[in-house]
Amino acid sequence: MTTTDPDPGLDAIMSERKQLLHLAYRLLGSLAEAEDAVQETYTRWYGLSREQRDAIVSPGAWLTTVAGRICLNVLGSARARRETYVGEWLPEPLPGHGVWGEGRPGGPGADPADRVTLDESVGLAFMVVLEAMTPAERVAFILHDVFCHPFAEIAEIVGRSPAACRQLASSARRRVRDARPSPAPAARGAGVVREFKQAWEAQDIEALIALLDPDATAVADGGGLAVTFPHPIEGAEPIAHTWADIAGRVPGDMVFVERMIDGQPGVVAVQRGVTVTVFAFEVTDDRITHIWVVRNPEKLRAWAQR
Numbered sequence: 314m315t316t317t318d319p320d321p322g323l324d325a326i327m328s329e330r331k332q333l334l335h336l337a338y339r340l341l342g343s344l345a346e347a348e349d350a351v352q353e354t355y356t357r358w359y360g361l362s363r364e365q366r367d368a369i370v371s372p373g374a375w376l377t378t379v380a381g382r383i384c385l386n387v388l389g390s391a392r393a394r395r396e397t398y399v400g401e402w403l404p405e406p407l408p409g410h411g412v413w414g415e416g417r418p419g420g421p422g423a424d425p426a427d428r429v430t431l432d433e434s435v436g437l438a439f440m441v442v443l444e445a446m447t448p449a450e451r452v453a454f455i456l457h458d459v460f461c462h463p464f465a466e467i468a469e470i471v472g473r474s475p476a477a478c479r480q481l482a483s484s485a486r487r488r489v490r491d492a493r494p495s496p497a498p499a500a501r502g503a504g505v506v507r508e509f510k511q512a513w514e515a516q517d518i519e520a521l522i523a524l525l526d527p528d529a530t531a532v533a534d535g536g537g538l539a540v541t542f543p544h545p546i547e548g549a550e551p552i553a554h555t556w557a558d559i560a561g562r563v564p565g566d567m568v569f570v571e572r573m574i575d576g577q578p579g580v581v582a583v584q585r586g587v588t589v590t591v592f593a594f595e596v597t598d599d600r601i602t603h604i605w606v607v608r609n610p611e612k613l614r615a616w617a618q619r
Contacts, residue, residue: 326358329373333380339455340384341391342404342440344615350387354380374466381452381470388448399537401545403605404440405612406574406591436575437593437605442492446485453478454485502596503571503578509594509601510569510580516560521553526600531555536609539589552604581616588616 333354337347357379358366369375395402443451449471456462456470457478464475464482471478505524512520531552533541546552563569567584574581574593582590591613595603607613 326355326372326376329376330355332373333376336377336455336460337380337384338407339440339443339459340381340451341387342444343612344405344407345611346387346391350380350383353383377456377460377462378466378470381456381467385448385452385471388451392448399535400541400543401532401534402444402536403532403534403607403612404437404444405615406437406579406593406605406607407615408572408574436577438577438595438603439489440575441603441605442489445492446488447481449473450481450485450488453481454489457482458486499578501599502594505596505599505601506578506580506594507571510571513556513560514569516557518553518557521556522549524601525549525552526597526602529600529602529604531604531606533606534609534612536611538610539608541606541608588613591616 330351333351334347337350338344341347341350354376358372358376366372443455446454452471453464453467456467457464464478467478467482468475471481473481509521509524512524527549528547529549529552531542531546533543535541542555546555563582564584567582567589569580569582572579572581574591577593577595579594580592581588582592589608589610591607593605593607594601
């Protein structure tokens with residue numbers, strides 16, 4: 314009787330899964346798509362013969378390269394799909410910070426003058442900025458500035474020269490700097506969000522306006538599967554009135570809970586134990602500048618057990 318020898322490198326290969334999932338989520342903005350990309354990466358790995366796998370000097374680098382190429386292809390097709398998406402499209406929010414905020418910013422050899430601070434590299438505000446980038450910019454930027462991969466490796470993924478990849482990352486870095494004013498420290502931001510929640514529940518329009526930046530914006534994503542406002546709301550007063558109206562129509566069995574969202578303070582609406590809405594906030598200079606509302610139930614799968 315013969316048996317198949319177990320793969321001696323299985324533990325090492327599977328230990329890369331968490332890192333690959335972190336990478337794919339940052340590249341795609343969707344947990345479901347990230348999981349699919351990682352699964353496809355492993356399918357390709359085990360599609361190789363034992364001899365081919367043994368010949369790969371760095372399996373982790375191979376997996377990252379393949380996952381990056383898969384994500385690059387998905388990003389290209391995702392743009393076309395989002396043109397037919399019902400309403401505004403927002404990245405998928407994830408609960409908490411511990412699992413998703415680890416990354417490798419500022420790794421060995423990192424040049425502080427050549428990168429932006431990415432402590433919140435899965436924050437919803439950051440993910441929204443990534444959506445404005447081209448697929449190649451996003452891949453080059455995330456792999457270099459967040460995961461500290463050299464441009465020579467990134468060039469193999471995007472099919473461009475290392476110098477071109479450096480330019481892609483630099484362009485993406487400028488987009489981040491231009492779009493993201495310095496956010497408030499987490500503790501201050503949490504205090505502002507808490508005050509906003511209290512004013513919202515009290516339907517205190519004046520207090521809401523005082524907590525909002527005059528040019529604040531609110532964007533909601535229902536995906537055609539949940540009722541929400543169809544277009545972005547601009548300005549403190551319109552947002553305040555909208556949120557006061559929301560408070561006036563809250564069902565009796567719904568509660569609003571302060572929660573960390575992608576490592577940043579936010580609020581979730583829970584109805585009969587199910588998270589039905591996630592509200593994420595960006596706070597600058599003690600004022601709320603952006604509110605993102607996710608109601609699409611397909612984007613709230615990670616909150617099902619929360």
